[in-house]
Amino acid sequence: MSTAAEFVAVSQVFGDFTAVDSIDLAIAEGKLTTLLGPSGCGKTTSLRMLAGYAAPTSGTIRIAGVDSTRTPPEKRDLGMVFQSYALFPHLSVADNVGYGLKLRGVDTTERRRRVMETLDLVGLAHLAASKPKKLSGGQQQRVALARAIAIRPKLLLLDEPLSNLDARLRVQMRAEIRRIQGETGLTVVLVTHDQDEALEMSDDMVLMRAGRIMQQGAPQQVFPNPANRFVADFLGYENFVTAADGTLLAVRPEHLTATADVTPGGAAHDGLQLTGRVTDVAYRGVDLLVTVQATDASGADVRLLSDVRSTGAESVAIGDRVTVSAPAGRLVALAD
The missing domain is CATH 3.40.50.300 (P-loop containing nucleotide triphosphate hydrolases)
Known part of the structure; x- marks a missing residue:
């Protein structure tokens, strides 16, 4: 070219x-x-x-x-x-x-x-x-x-x-x-x-x-x-967590779900699972934006954002304990 x-x-x-x-x-x-x-x-x-x-x-x-x-x-x-x-x-x-x-x-x-x-x-x-x-x-x-x-x-x-x-x-x-x-x-x-x-x-x-x-x-x-x-932050990934092996992972809000079923876990081969507490819920018509405060595998406090379709989305409220999860294929490993 x-x-x-x-x-x-x-x-x-x-x-x-x-x-x-x-x-x-x-x-x-x-x-x-x-x-x-x-x-x-x-x-x-x-x-x-x-x-x-x-x-x-x-x-x-x-x-x-x-x-x-x-x-x-x-x-x-x-x-x-x-x-x-x-x-x-x-x-x-x-x-x-x-x-x-x-x-x-x-x-x-x-x-x-x-x-x-x-x-x-x-x-x-x-x-x-x-x-x-x-x-x-x-x-x-x-x-x-x-x-x-x-x-x-x-x-x-x-x-x-x-x-x-x-x-x-x-x-x-x-x-x-x-x-x-x-x-x-x-x-x-x-x-x-x-x-x-x-x-x-x-x-x-x-x-x-x-x-x-x-x-x-x-x-x-x-x-x-x-x-x-x-680059990930500028392109709207928004969620950053450290895995048990020290790798920095990014995941977009639309690939992260928050459910009331509290299951302990972490970043692993089968994806991401963290427990946390809901700090904000914003209904935006077609989607629901849920903010969760959690602790990642490194012990650091992280703020996570889940953006899911409001139709059929599980009902969660501020103060609820939830599991936030994402499939392995949606996790992006970052150089720094």
Whole structure:
């Protein structure tokens, strides 16, 4: 598989703070790669270095195999969509989309053709003459996407592009961006802090923490096999217990059950069994969230979360002694 861009031992240091710590990262051509992690993990700094808006303190950035570490942004042939969309309010939708083409000297006839072609791709050809202020948030986001796509960039960079939209629109735009990427074959790098967004949209997912890459791979590989506690916690495993042999185990809330039948046990080949006391029960319509305080095999107090369908779920109440259990196949052994 061809590499569209590559980071080689790239660092970014601001005084005493290391924002990006000597990362190596290959971005596959024609795929959607997400940089995922909490605030301050280095994902946006990495995107800005790829775009050319920040120079790395050390290391090399290659785009299409060419050392572009010191190449200015306007010469990198990249499209970028910011969190704020950054549309020109005085220009029509068509003129906003054609702005980058005009800067590149594309003649009027070809520019109009490519603008309408791109607006048709994002479903906004009928609004070509409108001004941005007349558009909804989702429509403005599509215009920003169209402007970035129209120049036919080597890479399309998206910096938290959905964060200003409401929940319903975010879900719609995830599918829309994925469709556009699939139809155009663009290489897309998306920065997000939303695990659902990354899981749904990514071909390749890069989880970052404190400037370092914790794990990289397809969602179908990473999600069931988190490399460490940070990755598991970030992806919503929530329950962590230590087995008798000292192994740290993770299990997702939907794979943990809490029953009133108190059976002593621990983490073993046949799964997990711990006794504990219910500290909270939250009915959420389709599911029931039960919080249990227990002690694992190491003697440590652990807070466990069981998330089961409310239909047919066993009735438990705050203060009840319960057994929490999970089958062996649902337990994930973590490196740390």
